[in-house]
Amino acid sequence: MDGEKSVGKYEGKYEYLYHIADAKFRAFGLTLEEAFGNAALALFNVMIDTSNLQASEERNIELTSSDIKMLLVDWLSELLYLFEVDEIIFFEFRIEKIEKTGEGFSLKGIASGVPIDLSNHKFDTQVKAVTLHELEVEQDETGRFRVQVVVDT
Numbered sequence: 583m584d585g586e587k588s589v590g591k592y593e594g595k596y597e598y599l600y601h602i603a604d605a606k607f608r609a610f611g612l613t614l615e616e617a618f619g620n621a622a623l624a625l626f627n628v629m630i631d632t633s634n635l636q637a638s639e640e641r642n643i644e645l646t647s648s649d650i651k652m653l654l655v656d657w658l659s660e661l662l663y664l665f666e667v668d669e670i671i672f673f674e675f676r677i678e679k680i681e682k683t684g685e686g687f688s689l690k691g692i693a694s695g696v697p698i699d700l701s702n703h704k705f706d707t708q709v710k711a712v713t714l715h716e717l718e719v720e721q722d723e724t725g726r727f728r729v730q731v732v733v734d735t
Contacts, residue, residue, distance in 0.1 A: 596624035599730075605709065606716065606732045614650075614719075615691075617727035618657055619675035622693070625658050625712075626665075628733060630705050632673035637694035639670050648686040650719050654729055657689055658712040669698040710734040 596609040607624040611617030626632055641664055647653035661672055677691035711734045718730035 595620040601732060604732050605735050608728055608730045611727045614680050614727050615677035617729050619677050621729050621731055622661055622675045626673055629707055629709055630703055635673055635696050637674050638696050640692055640694045642692055644690050646688045650687050651717050653687045653689055654719055655712050661693055670695045671698055707735050
């Protein structure tokens with residue numbers, strides 16, 4: 583699977599990396615918000631090709647976490663939960679803000695997608711959970727952000 587290209591001078595929105603048992607990816611962004619959104623896109627594209635879908639559903643998401651890495655895990659886990667419970671394939675992400683708070687970090691954003699239709703949607707694999715294994719949230723010397731995630735498949 584190839585990551586989609588993004589505006590900016592870096593590798594693209596995301597890339598998949600080798601992992602012996604699970605799925606591993608890196609997502610990139612000129613901002614932390616963009617990197618988190620691209621990580622969500624990579625998560626859903628592990629399961630299904632989202633490139634030809636048209637969004638018809640939206641969910642507002644607000645989260646707080648103790649640190650930035652846990653905020654990434656909580657963000658992706660919340661999307662996975664909504665995917666399973668509301669049966670929506672998400673593929674458009676607008677994170678309005680990620681900010682440091684007194685207790686950690688908060689995220690406010692919107693995820694858009696389409697209801698699952700098993701007659702039209704072919705799933706490649708199932709993601710069971712977002713893990714803490716090899717989890718990274720980094721900013722490089724140019725100010726760009728990179729996150730790395732391993733998901734249990």
